[in-house]
Structures are given as C-alpha cells and as structure tokens.
Amino acid sequence: MNHQERTHAVLSASGAHRWLLCTPSARLEEQFPDTTSDAAREGTLAHELAEMKLRHYFQTKEFGKRKYNAEVKKLKTEELWQDEMDGYTEIYKDYIKTLALSFPAEPYSAIEKRVDFSQYVPDGFGTADCILLSGNTLHVIDLKYGKGVPVSAEENPQMMLYALGAYQAYSFLYDIRSIHLVIIQPRLDSISEWECPLGELLEFAEYVKDRAKLAINGEGEFCPGEKQCRFCRAKAQCRARAEENVKLAFNPDKGKLPPLISNKEMGKYLAYGEDVAKWLSDLKEHALKECLAGREVPGWKAVEGRGSRDWTDMDAAFEVLKEKGIAEEILYEKKALTLAQVEKTIGKKDFAEMVGGMVVKNPGKPTLVKESDKREAITNKITAEKAFQEEQ
Ligand code: SF4
Known part of the structure; x- marks a missing residue:
C-alpha cells in the first residue's frame, strides 16, 4: 500500500489514547492543521521498506528477489533514505520471522492490512503493520520508527483497536481466543509485548463504543494530562x-x-x-x-535572537590564512568519533567482532524516573551483604 495514503479519521486509532481520555479533544483538534514532520515521513519510508521485507519473506512466490530488489532500489532514491533503515527494519522482520517459525504450522499473515473497527468507533479504520493468525491466537505487530519514547503494548488503545478490526475480519474463519500485541521500536531497542484473553478485548470494545459516541459529538469533559x-x-x-x-x-x-x-x-x-x-x-x-504573524499578544513581542557569525566561503578563507602563514594544525582539530558513532559507521556485527571486548559499560548518572520505568531502582543505602564484605 502507498503509505502516504494513511489518511486519518476524526477518531483515529493513533489518537485513541487522547480521545478516550479527553473526549472533546477530537472535535477541538479539527480546527488545527494536521502537519507532517520529516520524522513522520522518515517513518513512512521505513514502513515501506519493512513491508517489502515481509512480503518477500511471506509471499516469496509473488514477491521474489528481483521484485524485492527493484522496490528497495526505488526506496533508496528517496530523499529521506538512510542506510541504517535497512538494519532497523531487519530487527522488525527478524522478530516476526522468529515468531512465525515458533508456530507448529505456517501462520496466516496479512501485511499492511487495512482494519475496520467502525462497529465500535464511527468511521474507525486503521492500518495494521502485520497480523499473524496461528492456533487460537491473533497476533498484531506494529513497527514504530520514531526515536521518542518507548511505547508499551500493554492495554495500548491503538493496538487494541487494530486487534478489534482484525478480530472482525477473521473471527468467521478462525477460532480466536487470545490476543497478542507487539510494538517494535528498533531505534530505541524496545520490543513490548502483551497478551490478553479475547474477553478483555471485547470488554474494551464496549468501553470504546461509549467514549467514541461522546467524542464524535464533541461531548464529555476535557481531561488535561501529560500523556x-x-x-x-x-x-x-x-x-x-x-x-x-x-x-x-x-x-x-x-x-x-x-x-x-x-x-x-x-x-x-x-x-x-x-x-x-x-x-x-x-x-x-x-x-x-x-x-x-503581526498579531498582538499583550505584554509580549518577537525580537531577533542572538545571531552568529559564519564564513561566506570557509575554504577560501582558510586558503588565505594558510598563505599568511597560519599552520593547518591550528585550523583543524582531530576529533575521535564517539563509541556509538563508530559502531554506527562500521555496523554492529563488525564492531562486536573487532572491538566488542574492549568496551566497558560505565554506570550512568542517577536519574529520577517514574515508578513505571522498567529499570531497576537504585539506592545509596549500603546492603547488609556489602557491609559485611567491607567489614571482612
Ligand atoms: S485537555 Fe489536552 S487533550 Fe484535551 S483538548 Fe485540551 S490539550 Fe487536547
């Protein structure tokens, strides 16, 4: 599918976490343009590449090597293409491949499937990146290419709406009893999974129905909150x-x-x-x-910020300086790349093979995070075991 065509309904799945909590937000948002950023366009490109990879894996007959290579070649001409996309989408594909191979038989697969959940949400539809059906379980897998914050699959409304749409589409053919949701964020090294019985998804559907009715009419209470x-x-x-x-x-x-x-x-x-x-x-x-824009905001005004100086032509300026006797070493500094930059440049595998043994992990500076953060809590308080060791 053309990912540019991922149009949004008033009550979109990606905005469900908002309109479920703050029902009047959906109609209020309509007054503002829905702008797309470079990051979103980059995500679209990564999704197109990921889609090609899955098609090549699951539908090898119709989508063979030659077709796959031709499609990828086309994607590589896109302005936002970056070589690292290949490695990151490979993580997504590998996860799905491993999951598919863990089933006793080849699963049914649907890639970039338009799912319809309009039975619960007015005009509700979305595109699920990958759906697998095996045994009594419906698997819905989502690739998120952003570098923002890790997103949890647990009770994730966007994923649950996709699952509802997929359930609607496949429950006639498959005896679905369990739902497995997965969010893969390769650039954040995060894979979040959550499984629930079908009953829980259908309970959610009833809750969604009520909230969506309020939201589509712009009714209910505003509910401000960080999320x-x-x-x-x-x-x-x-x-x-x-x-x-x-x-x-x-x-x-x-x-x-x-x-x-x-x-x-x-x-x-x-x-x-x-x-x-x-x-x-x-x-x-x-x-x-x-x-x-020339409109008044009482008590405030826009001014020019602190400017900066720049060369009109740096190469020409350096030539003049060198001619006047300034040594080249003074003009340039030799700077080592950071460990992460070196790893990115030569690739994770080669990096691990060549210098992996020469890397130490230094503990990070203590940081305050929310209790829900997955990292283990630390404290300065000395444990009884450590105190005993020190005494010894
Ligand atoms: S309260 Fe927050 S979510 Fe609701 S409309 Fe206002 S800004 Fe949007």
Whole structure:
C-alpha cells in the first residue's frame, strides 16, 4: 500500500489514547492543521521498506528477489533514505520471522492490512503493520520508527483497536481466543509485548463504543494530562489545559499546610509539574508565531535572537590564512568519533567482532524516573551483604 495514503479519521486509532481520555479533544483538534514532520515521513519510508521485507519473506512466490530488489532500489532514491533503515527494519522482520517459525504450522499473515473497527468507533479504520493468525491466537505487530519514547503494548488503545478490526475480519474463519500485541521500536531497542484473553478485548470494545459516541459529538469533559495533551493539536490554546496547568503550578492544594513538604507530596508535585513545563513551552511557541504573524499578544513581542557569525566561503578563507602563514594544525582539530558513532559507521556485527571486548559499560548518572520505568531502582543505602564484605 502507498503509505502516504494513511489518511486519518476524526477518531483515529493513533489518537485513541487522547480521545478516550479527553473526549472533546477530537472535535477541538479539527480546527488545527494536521502537519507532517520529516520524522513522520522518515517513518513512512521505513514502513515501506519493512513491508517489502515481509512480503518477500511471506509471499516469496509473488514477491521474489528481483521484485524485492527493484522496490528497495526505488526506496533508496528517496530523499529521506538512510542506510541504517535497512538494519532497523531487519530487527522488525527478524522478530516476526522468529515468531512465525515458533508456530507448529505456517501462520496466516496479512501485511499492511487495512482494519475496520467502525462497529465500535464511527468511521474507525486503521492500518495494521502485520497480523499473524496461528492456533487460537491473533497476533498484531506494529513497527514504530520514531526515536521518542518507548511505547508499551500493554492495554495500548491503538493496538487494541487494530486487534478489534482484525478480530472482525477473521473471527468467521478462525477460532480466536487470545490476543497478542507487539510494538517494535528498533531505534530505541524496545520490543513490548502483551497478551490478553479475547474477553478483555471485547470488554474494551464496549468501553470504546461509549467514549467514541461522546467524542464524535464533541461531548464529555476535557481531561488535561501529560500523556493526552502531548501531541494534541489544540495543546497551545486549549483552555482546559491552560487552567489545569495554572492551577497545578500556582495552587495545587488548598488549606493550611505545614511549612515543609513530605516525600509523599514531593512525588505528587513532580507528577503535577510534568505537564506545566511542556505547556509553557507550547504556549511560548504559539505566542511567538502569533507575534511574527503581526498579531498582538499583550505584554509580549518577537525580537531577533542572538545571531552568529559564519564564513561566506570557509575554504577560501582558510586558503588565505594558510598563505599568511597560519599552520593547518591550528585550523583543524582531530576529533575521535564517539563509541556509538563508530559502531554506527562500521555496523554492529563488525564492531562486536573487532572491538566488542574492549568496551566497558560505565554506570550512568542517577536519574529520577517514574515508578513505571522498567529499570531497576537504585539506592545509596549500603546492603547488609556489602557491609559485611567491607567489614571482612
Ligand atoms: S490539550 Fe489536552 S485537555 Fe485540551 S483538548 Fe487536547 S487533550 Fe484535551
């Protein structure tokens, strides 16, 4: 399929995490243009490559080596093509290949399948990257090419909507009893999987139906929050978000309180504050656009930022400097690539073979993250075992 054609419905699957929580957001967002970034176009290209790989693997007869090579050659002429796409989409393909080979028989596979979940969501449809059916399990696998944050497959509404669409399409032919959802983010080294019984998916469908009815009519309560507001197109001007953040920043709790806050409160304030900083930067970005467009934002104006100097022609300037006796060593510095850059340049496999044994992993600086983060918690408190060792 042409990935450019991934049109969006009002209640899109990718925006479900937002309109399920904040039902009026879908209609409010309609007032703002749906812009695509280079990152999104890059993701589209990576999806096209991944699709070719899966077609070549599952439909080798119709999509043989020659056809595959010709398609990939075409993709390589695209402006946003990067050689690393090949390695990253290979991780996605390898996962699916390993999963398919783990089944007792060859699974049914559908690649870039348009799924229809309009029985639950008005005009609801989407494109599932890969669907596999084997035994009583429906597998829905999604490739996310972004470098942002790892996304969990657990109760992921976008994936559950795709699964509902796939269930609608295949339940006549297959006795589906279990749902397996997978999100692969190769650039973040993240593969998230979640499995649930069919009953749980159908319960979700009922919840979705109610929320979608409110959302399509622009009804229900606004529900600002870090997750749902983050990519909302109304994020800079939404009144509910503005009021919530002002409340969180300046008046999170009422009543008479002791002069020092407790750790419990500290945790609460950190959670409150998460969206405040983002909201302020969204607000600033929007206000700057307004000022530049000549519209008044009382108390604010746009000015030229600090400029920087640059050569009109660096090579010509360096030639002059060298002619005047400035040594070349003064003009250039020799700088080693970082370990990650070297690995990227020569490839993971060769890197591991040649110098893999010469790499040490230094512990990172302690960082504060949310409890839901998968990394193990650390503490400075010495364990009884360590204290005993030290005494010895
Ligand atoms: S910015 Fe947040 S609160 Fe406002 S409509 Fe969007 S998701 Fe809802």
